[in-house]
Amino acid sequence: MNVSKICPALILSAVLALPAFADQEPEGRRLASLGFASSDANEDGQLTMIEMLEYFELARVSMDADDNGTIDRAEFMGWDFGFSQLAEETGNVQGFETAQKFVFDFWDRNDDQVITAQEQSASMMANMMYADLDGSATLSEQEFLSGFIINIAYRAALKPE
Numbered sequence: 759m760n761v762s763k764i765c766p767a768l769i770l771s772a773v774l775a776l777p778a779f780a781d782q783e784p785e786g787r788r789l790a791s792l793g794f795a796s797s798d799a800n801e802d803g804q805l806t807m808i809e810m811l812e813y814f815e816l817a818r819v820s821m822d823a824d825d826n827g828t829i830d831r832a833e834f835m836g837w838d839f840g841f842s843q844l845a846e847e848t849g850n851v852q853g854f855e856t857a858q859k860f861v862f863d864f865w866d867r868n869d870d871q872v873i874t875a876q877e878q879s880a881s882m883m884a885n886m887m888y889a890d891l892d893g894s895a896t897l898s899e900q901e902f903l904s905g906f907i908i909n910i911a912y913r914a915a916l917k918p919e
Contacts, residue, residue, distance in 0.1 A: 785847075786916050789840045790909045794902045804896035810882050818878055828872040834862045841912050850916050857915035861908055881907075 797805050797813040821829045821837040835858055845854030865873045865881040873881075889897055889905030903909055 785844050786841065786913060787903065789844065790903050790912075791899065793839070793908075794899045797902075804894075804898060805886075805902060806896050807883065807886055810886055810897075811879055814878060814882055815875070818873075818875060828874050829878075830872050831859075831862055834858065834873065839908065839912070841916065844916055848916055853915035854912065857911040860911050864907060 794805065795801075797809055799809045799812065817837075818829060821833050823833050823836070835855070841854060842851075845851045862873065863869075865877055867877045867880055885907045886897060888907065889901045891901055891905065892898075897906070
């Protein structure tokens with residue numbers, strides 16, 4: 759199975775699904791909700807650590823443009839979680855880029871300017887523990903939306919003043 763082709767297909771399907779939700783909630787929340795739905799492999803409304811790690815492994819493989827097993831800052835900044843168009847539309851490109859840099863630095867646990875698979879896994883575990891308010895070892899959609907570090911950083915960057 760070629761995972762580098764799966765993740766772009768998931769992202770494309772999520773982007774194509776956006777118009778169906780156009781009148782229901784803000785764009786950023788819809789994008790984050792689509793990320794939750796894409797991660798929730800068994801569709802039970804809860805993200806387990808395994809589901810989270812599997813989803814972000816697919817994302818990591820698709821970010822690794824040079825296939826060297828690590829993600830450098832340029833690869834990370836060049837890969838879109840789906841929020842760059844929203845940043846352009848809202849005039850918050852600089853804030854969005856700052857948020858991306860923050861997330862990269864958070865994931866680059868040893869500050870060597872690359873994210874390894876191990877660093878990403880450690881970051882996912884830390885992100886999940888932070889967001890898991892009820893201590894259930896799973897994330898509800900609300901916990902994911904309000905407490906997962908990517909969502910916090912992008913929400914702060916894209917929030918209208």
